[in-house]
Amino acid sequence: MCFRYSISFIVIAAVMLLAAGIRAAPSDVVVEKAEDPAVANPLPDASELSVPEDCHQPKETGRCFALFYRYAYNVDTQSCEEFVYGGCAGNKNNFESKEQCEQACLAKSAGSTTDSTTEQNSEVATETSTSA
Numbered sequence: 024m025c026f027r028y029s030i031s032f033i034v035i036a037a038v039m040l041l042a043a044g045i046r047a048a049p050s051d052v053v054v055e056k057a058e059d060p061a062v063a064n065p066l067p068d069a070s071e072l073s074v075p076e077d078c079h080q081p082k083e084t085g086r087c088f089a090l091f092y093r094y095a096y097n098v099d100t101q102s103c104e105e106f107v108y109g110g111c112a113g114n115k116n117n118f119e120s121k122e123q124c125e126q127a128c129l130a131k132s133a134g135s136t137t138d139s140t141t142e143q144n145s146e147v148a149t150e151t152s153t154s155a
Contacts, residue, residue, distance in 0.1 A: 074098070077115035078128035085109035094118045096128035103128065 078096035082104070089110030094103045096116055103124035108117060118124035 074128055080114040080116040082106040082116065083113045085112035087111040094121045094124040096124055101129075 074096070079098055080095075082095040082097075084106070085108060087109040089108070091108040091110055092105055093108040095106055095118070096102075097104050103118070103121050105121075116128075118127065
């Protein structure tokens, strides 16, 4: 029994001696200057405001592992860019063709060309249904 107590005492004493010798590393105080919020987050220009919110979402591959080539609108370059879609999940900034992407995201900012395209498509559909 005395042997057990002496080992415990030695271990406790060693831990206390080590703990007494351990000191925190010196640190330098770092002060960062806060930026003016207007400079850090500039207001978007008029073309960005007219782009639909779905087109502002980032390219998202999704969680599946298929390889579908799709298009997504890039707000920085203001153009539709190709990316690889995994086949599931993702977001609404995901178009099967570059034309679909441009029609959804660029046509809104260029003017109301989408409205005229929709009217043309409805006229063609009406002519087709009446001729059949």
